[in-house]
Amino acid sequence: MENINKKINIFGGIFFLANKLQNIGDLHLEGITTKQWMILVIIGSFKEYKPTISEVSKKFGSSHQNVKQLALKLEQKGFIEIKKDKSDQRVLRLGITEKNTQFWEERQDKDINFIMNLFNKVTAEELEAMNKGIEKIYKNMVKMKGELNG
Numbered sequence: 001m002e003n004i005n006k007k008i009n010i011f012g013g014i015f016f017l018a019n020k021l022q023n024i025g026d027l028h029l030e031g032i033t034t035k036q037w038m039i040l041v042i043i044g045s046f047k048e049y050k051p052t053i054s055e056v057s058k059k060f061g062s063s064h065q066n067v068k069q070l071a072l073k074l075e076q077k078g079f080i081e082i083k084k085d086k087s088d089q090r091v092l093r094l095g096i097t098e099k100n101t102q103f104w105e106e107r108q109d110k111d112i113n114f115i116m117n118l119f120n121k122v123t124a125e126e127l128e129a130m131n132k133g134i135e136k137i138y139k140n141m142v143k144m145k146g147e148l149n150g
Contacts, residue, residue: 021034022034022035025037028110028111028114031077032074032077032079035070036070036073036074036079038060039056039060039067039070039071039074040074040079040080040096040100042056042059042060043056043080043094043095043096044096045059050083050093050094050095051093051094052085052091052092052093052094053067053068053071053092053094054091056071056094068092071092071094078097078099078100079096079097079099079100079103080094080095080096080097080100081094081095081097082094083095
């Protein structure tokens with residue numbers, strides 16, 4: 001039970017930070033939510049390939065239906081296009097629009113400033129330690145999920 005109290009505090013702190021980060025992120029983004037932002041990041045990570053809702057759901061770690069609702073809102077706002085797959089009309093593919101590209105280009109300085117302020121006074125050593133810790137916790141979570149689903 002080595003350092004159990006510290007681990008419990010970190011566990012709770014992650015939830016607290018996630019909630020606060022979502023709130024402040026929603027205020028900062030002006031017009032989209034942090035969850036919608038994450039969907040855009042995931043779609044963009046596929047580069048020229050237009051992913052399916054299922055592919056985005058898997059990367060996002062959420063249900064197909066939840067991602068579809070987020071995607072529909074993004075489509076209404078003009079950030080993505082949702083189109084039926086040419087070979088399977090039941091499959092929906094998600095693509096980034098020019099409006100999305102312009103939106104991020106216009107606010108690039110503001111977003112960099114947001115990140116710089118968020119990590120103000122966090123040292124390079126602390127960043128490295130946080131990054132390593134987050135990676136290890138993530139790997140543990142993936143393993144635990146597999147064991148729980150297995």
